[in-house]
Amino acid sequence: MNSAVVPLQAIAFQIVLLLTAIAVEAFTFYQRLDISRKKSVEYAVSLNLLSTVVGWLAFFNLQLVLSPNLKRQLLEVIFFDRWDSNIVLVILIAFVTFFASFLIKLQALNLLQLLLKEGKEEVSQQKSRRYKSLIRSRDDVLEPPKQANAILMANAFSYSAILLILLLRILLQTNPTEVLP
Amino acid sequence: MKSFFTFLWKIWFIEAALNGLKALWKRLQEIQPYSWETLLLLSLFSWLVAWLIEDPVLREVASSFGWIFLIFGVSWALSGKKLPLPGIQINYGPWVTGALICIFLFREQILNDSFSTALVIWPLISASIAALRRFIAPGPTYKIPDPPGRQDIVIVLLFGILLSCWIQFYFVVQNWLADYPSLLAESFRQSNFVVRLDSDSIDPPQGILMLNSAEAILQNDLAGRPWGAVELWLMNLDSEKQELESEAKASIARFEESQWWNLDMFILQGQPDYTLQLQAIWRGPSSQPQGYTIGKTCALRQISTRTVRGAGSPSTVVSTQVTCDPVVLPEALRVRN
Known part of the structure; x- marks a missing residue:
């Protein structure tokens, strides 16, 4: 049974939020990691696409195993934009999503850099880096690695930007519809 | 003339x-042996052979070869072709090839006859084809793409998966609506996720089915029965209600949403004889905080019928007539946007 109910707004919102997150994170990467503008955008695109896709897959699997009550709340959110009964849950999910996406992006950036390495010269570089890291290991323990820090900041900034957009949307939306009797 | x-x-x-x-x-003579035209010709030839063969298995094999040649031929022919749009450069070759592969897989019943799977994996397959093209070096041999190429592959693949996720979400929404058809009784105007393209048609909620089924059961159980039996039935209204509910719910039991429907029944005060108020109560996902209630009233009246039994004197039997009004929808469902 296929009806004419299409998740167009969900896709449109996702595009807007993704573009925002990519812009914010690319800027943060450019500032905090020593990489070119092009590379920072490519990193931001890859990491955000990956975390979005992982999010979708988690969502598809979770919605299958929801309890009846949670499923009712999910359907109310999606079809009728009713968030009233589950604000605490939403905040909890937002926190979990934030840290999950941070971990995913952190791993993904390591993987991506491994994948994008040049053939031979990189190996020697890696060796010297490992050697360096042996020397500096004590410093590394004390200060968090630059990369993880950059990703944490980027993630925080992009989530803040998204939150701002969502708040703006709520502020702009409530007036015209709620005034009607 | x-x-x-x-x-x-x-x-x-x-x-x-x-x-x-x-x-x-x-033109055929000009075709190089090593070209996409050859592949398309081979595909045509395979289909011709398939058309001539009687044996179903061989026929299937020949037609599969036709598809495979077609897929390779088309992907070769369209490789590097870009949409003639100013400003945007989109290789549409992988999309066409991916669509052909999906149709092929669907037709060969590799996907369990599931059209939705074919549609969902389309972007995924197209992205994979686009990625694979970077492994082909002129020659043709294969090569490992350089780092910028690898970066492109990562983005193209992830983007393909994201598109697949969006299509999958469409089908998830369809599944929800199939499990909860009463959602379609309300307007989705408030939604920030889905839009209803045929916005004028608001479907009736399943509670109507349940009420009509309850009415049919009441007619069956009470109509024509002696008035005394009906009064006895009314005395046990609470236990009768539960029985009626479970029987009426059977009409919508195939839907997951039936767990959220309840049936209530009570006697309306201040009415002649007995007037039963039937209510289908929806506590499932709704735009209304407390859900909504659909009502139906059924009047039980005494009617006297004279019957002549055997040779005895005519006696008057008071039996029951059940008349029900049409379903009354709540305000929330009557408002059409």
Whole structure:
């Protein structure tokens, strides 16, 4: 049974939020990691696409195993934009999503850099880096690695930007519809 | 005179057809053995063979070869072709090839006859084809793409998966609506996720089915029964209600949403004889904080019928008549946006 109910707004919102997150994170990467503008955008695109896709897959699997009550709340959110009964849950999910996406992006950036390495010269570089890291290991323990820090900041900034957009949307939306009797 | 013209027309037609065949033959002769045209010809040839073969298995094999040649031929022909749009560069070749592969997989029943799976994996397959093209070096041999190429592959693949996720979400929404058809009774105008394209048609909620089924059960159980039996039935209204609910719910039990429907029944005060108020109560996902209630009233009336039994004197039997009003929808469902 296929009806004419299409998740167009969900896709449109996702595009807007993704573009925002990519812009914010690319800027943060450019500032905090020593990489070119092009590379920072490519990193931001890859990491955000990956975390979005992982999010979708988690969502598809979770919605299958929801309890009846949670499923009712999910359907109310999606079809009728009713968030009233589950604000605490939403905040909890937002926190979990934030840290999950941070971990995913952190791993993904390591993987991506491994994948994008040049053939031979990189190996020697890696060796010297490992050697360096042996020397500096004590410093590394004390200060968090630059990369993880950059990703944490980027993630925080992009989530803040998204939150701002969502708040703006709520502020702009409530007036015209709620005034009607 | 007329026949002369038809004669001329025929000659011209034959001539044109011959010229066309000649041109085609010339074109066919020009085809390089190592080109996409060869593959398309092989595909046509396979289908011709499949058409001629009687044996179903061999026929299937030949037609599969036809598809495979077609897929390779088309992907070769369209490789590097870009949409003639200013500013945007989109290789549409992988999309066409991916669509062909999905149709092929669907037709060969590799996907369990699931059209949705074919649609969902389309972007995924197209992205994979686009990625694979970077492994082909002129020659043709294969090569490992350089780092910028690898970066492109990562983005293209992830983007393909994201598109697949969006299509999958459409089908998830369809599944929800199939499990909860009463959602369609309300407007989705408030939604920030889905939009209803046929916004004028608001479907009736399943509670109507349940009420109608309850009415049919009441008619069956009470209509024509002696009035005394009905009064006895009314005394046990609470236990009768539960039985009626479970029986009426059977009409919608195939839907997951039936767990959120409840049936209530009570006697309306201040009415002649007995007037039963039936209510289908929806506590499932709704735009209304407390859900909504659909009502139906059924009047139980005494009617006297004279019956003549055997040789005895005519006696008056008071039996019951059940008349129900149409379903009354709540305000929330009557408002059509």
